[in-house]
Amino acid sequence: MYAFKSFRARLVTLFGGLLLVSLSAVFLAVGRASVGNARRVIVADLAEDAAVFRRLFSERTNHLLEAARLLSGDYAFKEAYWTQDEMTILSLMENHLARIGDADLMLLVSLDGEVIADTEKPGGGGRQDNPWPELLAAAEQDEWGEAAAVVLHGGRPLQLMVVPLLTPDLEAWILIGFLLDDPYAEDLSGLLLSEVSILRRDPAGRIATLASTRPAAGRAAVAETLGGGLPEPGVPRTLSLGGERWVAAAVPLSEGSAEGEVAVLLQRSLAEELAPYAPLRTTLAVLFFASLAVSAVGAVAVARSVTRPVLTLAERARRIEKGEYEQRIELSRRDEIGELAGSFNEMARGLAEKERVRALLGKVVSPAIAEELLSKEIELGGEERVVTVLFSDVRNFTTLCEGRSPREILELLNLYLTRVSAIVEEHGGVVDKYIGDAVMALFGAPLADPDDAGRAVATGLGMRDVLRELNAEFEKRGLPRLGIGVGVNTDMVVAGNMGSETRLNYTVIGDGVNLASRLEGLTKRYGLEVIVSGSTRDAAPGFVFRELDRVRVKGKAEAVRIYEPVGREGEVGEDAMAELARFETARRLLLGRQFQAARDAFATGEELAGGPKLWRLYRERAEGFLARPPGEGWDGTVEFSQK
Amino acid sequence: MSDRRRCLAGALVAAVSATSAAAASLEVRLVDGRGQPVDGAVVVARGVGAPPPPPAEMAVMDQVEEQFVPELLTVPVGTTVNFPNRDDIRHHVYSFSEAKQFELPLYKGEPAEPVRFEKPGPVVLGCNIHDHMRGYIFVAGSPHYAVSGEDGRVELGDLPPGDYEVEAWHPRQKGESARGTAVVADGGAAGLDLELDLKPALRLRRGGARGRKY
Numbered sequence: 118m119y120a121f122k123s124f125r126a127r128l129v130t131l132f133g134g135l136l137l138v139s140l141s142a143v144f145l146a147v148g149r150a151s152v153g154n155a156r157r158v159i160v161a162d163l164a165e166d167a168a169v170f171r172r173l174f175s176e177r178t179n180h181l182l183e184a185a186r187l188l189s190g191d192y193a194f195k196e197a198y199w200t201q202d203e204m205t206i207l208s209l210m211e212n213h214l215a216r217i218g219d220a221d222l223m224l225l226v227s228l229d230g231e232v233i234a235d236t237e238k239p240g241g242g243g244r245q246d247n248p249w250p251e252l253l254a255a256a257e258q259d260e261w262g263e264a265a266a267v268v269l270h271g272g273r274p275l276q277l278m279v280v281p282l283l284t285p286d287l288e289a290w291i292l293i294g295f296l297l298d299d300p301y302a303e304d305l306s307g308l309l310l311s312e313v314s315i316l317r318r319d320p321a322g323r324i325a326t327l328a329s330t331r332p333a334a335g336r337a338a339v340a341e342t343l344g345g346g347l348p349e350p351g352v353p354r355t356l357s358l359g360g361e362r363w364v365a366a367a368v369p370l371s372e373g374s375a376e377g378e379v380a381v382l383l384q385r386s387l388a389e390e391l392a393p394y395a396p397l398r399t400t401l402a403v404l405f406f407a408s409l410a411v412s413a414v415g416a417v418a419v420a421r422s423v424t425r426p427v428l429t430l431a432e433r434a435r436r437i438e439k440g441e442y443e444q445r446i447e448l449s450r451r452d453e454i455g456e457l458a459g460s461f462n463e464m465a466r467g468l469a470e471k472e473r474v475r476a477l478l479g480k481v482v483s484p485a486i487a488e489e490l491l492s493k494e495i496e497l498g499g500e501e502r503v504v505t506v507l508f509s510d511v512r513n514f515t516t517l518c519e520g521r522s523p524r525e526i527l528e529l530l531n532l533y534l535t536r537v538s539a540i541v542e543e544h545g546g547v548v549d550k551y552i553g554d555a556v557m558a559l560f561g562a563p564l565a566d567p568d569d570a571g572r573a574v575a576t577g578l579g580m581r582d583v584l585r586e587l588n589a590e591f592e593k594r595g596l597p598r599l600g601i602g603v604g605v606n607t608d609m610v611v612a613g614n615m616g617s618e619t620r621l622n623y624t625v626i627g628d629g630v631n632l633a634s635r636l637e638g639l640t641k642r643y644g645l646e647v648i649v650s651g652s653t654r655d656a657a658p659g660f661v662f663r664e665l666d667r668v669r670v671k672g673k674a675e676a677v678r679i680y681e682p683v684g685r686e687g688e689v690g691e692d693a694m695a696e697l698a699r700f701e702t703a704r705r706l707l708l709g710r711q712f713q714a715a716r717d718a719f720a721t722g723e724e725l726a727g728g729p730k731l732w733r734l735y736r737e738r739a740e741g742f743l744a745r746p747p748g749e750g751w752d753g754t755v756e757f758s759q760k
Numbered sequence: 761m762s763d764r765r766r767c768l769a770g771a772l773v774a775a776v777s778a779t780s781a782a783a784a785s786l787e788v789r790l791v792d793g794r795g796q797p798v799d800g801a802v803v804v805a806r807g808v809g810a811p812p813p814p815p816a817e818m819a820v821m822d823q824v825e826e827q828f829v830p831e832l833l834t835v836p837v838g839t840t841v842n843f844p845n846r847d848d849i850r851h852h853v854y855s856f857s858e859a860k861q862f863e864l865p866l867y868k869g870e871p872a873e874p875v876r877f878e879k880p881g882p883v884v885l886g887c888n889i890h891d892h893m894r895g896y897i898f899v900a901g902s903p904h905y906a907v908s909g910e911d912g913r914v915e916l917g918d919l920p921p922g923d924y925e926v927e928a929w930h931p932r933q934k935g936e937s938a939r940g941t942a943v944v945a946d947g948g949a950a951g952l953d954l955e956l957d958l959k960p961a962l963r964l965r966r967g968g969a970r971g972r973k974y
Contacts, residue, residue, distance in 0.1 A: 285886035
């Protein structure tokens with residue numbers, strides 16, 4: 118099927134096509150109706166003509182019979198007959214023909230069928246070839262001894278009368294013939310207003326025109342057009358003659374015989390009858406082209422009125438695709454297109470709003486959560502999944518706040534949180550929420566990654582580094598240094614939307630979350646910046662850890678191993694590695710209950726490390742065990758009853 | 761009308777038989793081409809070698825109300841027939857028949873002269889000015905003649921025995937009369953069948969009364 122490139126072409130074609138179809142239908146219908154009507158009129162006229170013709174023909178027959186009767190009653194004729202002299206009789210007959218005027222031939226036939234005299238064959242008397250025995254037989258049957266018929270005579274139609282020769286007894290038959298020739302046809306046509314042809318149909322079915330008002334050239338055509346059959350009497354037929362249509366009716370003049378039958382064909386021109394309809398056709402044609410032109414112009418105008426705003430809308434849609442929501446379409450129309458433009462503007466506003474919401478949501482929650490929230494139906498409830506939870510907190514923030522305006526504090530806090538959040542997102546984590554200066558970040562929810570734990574550890578280390586940079590800046594501005602504590606734990610938690618139907622958060626809950634928070638709290642105790650649980654350490658290969666303790670935090674029955682991530686494998690310096698080795702040796706001494714050796718080892722290490730809090734803590738713990746050794750069941754687990 | 765004709769014929773036969781000593785009879789049966797009995801035909805039996813009959817006294821063919829009366833008159837050969845016109849219009853009586861061609865131009869009352877029929881055979885009478893007038897005179901060459909009845913039979917009685925040539929003629933006779941021969945024995949009865957070829961019976965138009973309307 119043809120695909121239109123433009124709406125205008127489609128509309129013009131459609132309008133033009135519809136108009137063409139409907140006007141063609143009108144044109145055809147009018148044409149058919151007028152032809153049908155003309156034909157009906159002709160058929161009625163022909164029926165009338167046929168009736169008039171029959172009447173005329175019957176009157177002519179009577180008229181001719183009367184003439185023949187007058188001849189037969191002529192006493193001189195009787196006297197001449199009884200001379201029995203052929204030439205005398207013939208001469209008399211010719212005299213009689215001259216009296217009648219339009220008679221063409223005359224015969225005298227004896228009762229035995231012997232031709233006594235024949236005006237067409239002088240001297241042929243006495244022959245036994247009476248050509249019309251049937252007609253004489255008909256006359257014998259008639260009470261007056263008369264008969265009339267149309268016969269063929271040498272291929273010409275002849276109206277033949279038979280009257281008896283009475284002297285006063287029946288002595289012979291007088292036959293008088295009148296040719297049905299062209300003048301006769303012309304004469305009839307003048308009375309009937311139809312064209313008249315006299316046709317012969319021979320026994321083989323061939324039709325020949327014997328006489329006609331048609332020009333000589335068209336006569337064969339009349340016979341040809343009829344083919345093998347004359348129209349049934351009373352059932353006119355439409356004929357095509359010389360490119361013109363005619364309606365023709367036949368009136369039989371003779372019975373079929375060995376020579377064939379003779380009929381009169383009355384025909385009237387359809388074109389003549391249709392002539393009054395010609396102006397109507399012209400008017401219709403003018404109307405047709407005028408309305409075609411008007412509808413084409415109309416279609417172009419309509420198409421323009423539709424395509425213009427549609428093109429504007431399309432351009433607008435392309436802009437919206439590019440993210441330009443602001444421009445509005447102004448169409449001062451109240452129709453469907455205007456409505457569409459209105460809806461379009463509404464849609465653009467809706468999209469802009471949604472985009473704003475999405476941007477805002479990305480700020481309020483993390484972009485990943487915003488996507489998660491926008492991508493599906495938001496509903497309460499969650500799913501269990503393994504998530505690595507990171508908690509960070511700022512030390513000494515209270516000190517920082519002292520003597521500063523809230524605006525200043527907020528600015529510093531935002532500076533810190535922006536940096537910290539950037540680190541989280543840099544490592545594919547999701548900031549779940551800010552709790553004051555604390556940050557809760559998730560790795561593995563809403564989207565999981567095989568290296569979630571490693572990313573969380575890297576984030577913790579990154580935060581530590583960020584804080585160092587930040588402190589350098591703070592020092593320049595004369596601000597106090599900040600400390601940081603980060604706790605990381607990996608565990609099965611429930612992730613999902615929590616809250617009420619009208620207000621909810623995407624977050625995670627579970628013991629594992631609390632543990633991460635506790636571990637963050639432990640960093641202060643151990644004088645460390647980052648502490649991760651054993652489960653995180655196990656899930657994050659590629660890092661160097663310092664094993665710290667087995668601890669049992671408040672609210673948890675099970676003891677948890679805790680570690681300090683030092684750095685990525687291969688990135689930790691030799692000194693640091695040596696320090697880690699010393700620490701591990703000392704810790705093993707402590708766990709092996711060699712408290713004195715452990716105490717000395719920690720003291721040595723403390724000295725070498727420059728007295729950090731961790732070493733001091735372990736030295737003091739060893740000293741404590743020296744003073745009060747633990748019980749037999751001691752397994753090294755440290756109990757923390759505080760948060 | 762045929763009753764009158766038959767009475768007249770009967771009277772003539774009776775007259776002939778009265779002169780004859782020995783008598784015999786001949787029955788002639790007439791049919792047409794379709795085997796139907798022919799009514800109103802004249803049958804004449806002429807004894808072979810017999811002398812012509814004596815002529816009758818003057819016979820009359822009247823014209824009454826534009827009709828020949830009687831329509832058929834049979835007379836022995838040599839008879840003189842008068843044609844009195846009883847109508848108050850003139851008539852023009854004529855005949856083209858072989859037996860007697862004559863013409864009595866328009867006349868009223870008694871014609872100037874009666875007509876003598878000297879040749880046997882049928883004579884068809886017409887009137888030149890009245891097509892519907894038609895009459896027949898049959899001139900018989902023998903005193904033995906009669907007209908057939910509705911049964912197509914003719915009984916000729918009081919015939920002297922001998923050989924007879926029998927002729928039958930009907931006003932609608934087509935061509936020659938039908939002929940036959942018969943032998944009549946003394947005191948015996950003979951029979952003969954003859955077939956007549958007849959012309960169609962046509963009506964004649966009569967003025968005054970309207971003819972067939974076309």
